[in-house]
Structures are given as C-alpha cells and as structure tokens.
Amino acid sequence: MMSSAAIRSVMVVDDEIELATLFKTFLNKEGYNAISFVDPVLALEYFKETSEKHSLIITDLRMPSLNGLELAKKIRELNTNIKIFLMTAFETRDLEDNVDFKMARIDRLIQKPVRFSELREMIIGAWKI
Numbered sequence: 001m002m003s004s005a006a007i008r009s010v011m012v013v014d015d016e017i018e019l020a021t022l023f024k025t026f027l028n029k030e031g032y033n034a035i036s037f038v039d040p041v042l043a044l045e046y047f048k049e050t051s052e053k054h055s056l057i058i059t060d061l062r063m064p065s066l067n068g069l070e071l072a073k074k075i076r077e078l079n080t081n082i083k084i085f086l087m088t089a090f091e092t093r094d095l096e097d098n099v100d101f102k103m104a105r106i107d108r109l110i111q112k113p114v115r116f117s118e119l120r121e122m123i124i125g126a127w128k129i
Contacts, residue, residue, distance in 0.1 A: 010123070012036040013043040013059040013071060014087070023058065026116050032123075040066040044074055051079045056126060058110075061088035061095075072104035083107045083126045087114065 010032045014020040020036040027034035037043035040063050047054070057075055061068040072084045084104065088095070089112040095101050096109070108122055 009033045009054045010056045010058065011043065011047065011054050013040050013057065013063070013068070014038065015040070015060060015063040030120060040068070040071045044071060047075055048078060054082060056083045056085065056123065058085045058087065061086055062090065069098070069100040069104050072106060073100060076104055085110055085122065087112050089113070
C-alpha cells in the first residue's frame, strides 16, 4: 500500500531539458510532487533509492544511453505497482507488439506533442484503474 504522498509523486524522464522542466513545472502546479531527470541512468539510480516514494513515471522513448522501454523494464523490476507512461514523437503502431514493451507493462502510450489538459486526465485516470 502506497502512502498518500507517494500517490501524488511523479518522476519525469526526458533528455530534452526544456520538456523535462516544462512537465515538472506543470505537475507541480497541478499539486503533484514532481521531479525530473534528463539522464535516464541517473533517474534509474535515483529510483532504486526511492522506489516506494513514486506512483507514476513519465518517460520519453528515445533517449541516449538507456531508452524509455529499457528504463521502464528496470523500474518494473523494482516496483510492480508503479504506473508508467511512455511518450514518443514517433510512430507507435509497431511498438505495442515489441517484447520490451510487453515486459515493461506500459500503462499508457502518449503521442508527443501532448496537451497538458489531456495529460491531466490521463494521470487522474491512471489512479482510478
């Protein structure tokens, strides 16, 4: 069982600093405790230390050193209950058949650019599942 603080805690991982900052700012304004990372390896190291403190990860798919699916799989090994949203600006049609995608058990695939009004609804919806 997650604490109520964990339910409001979101980790954003995007190698574009402007997007990572924008998402974090939006989420904080929405009342979430948001933290953002531009380096997926650092995000994973942080998550290993704080895996019970977060309930949602929003990660970009294409990043250097560790892509979003690889990150999601590693996070899933540490915490099976966390919600994971995967964002991409690229074609998603074949992604859902990908073995890594299935292993990561992605909760939501988000096509970039994403409207914040839609993201707000996705996040609210994720906790109703």
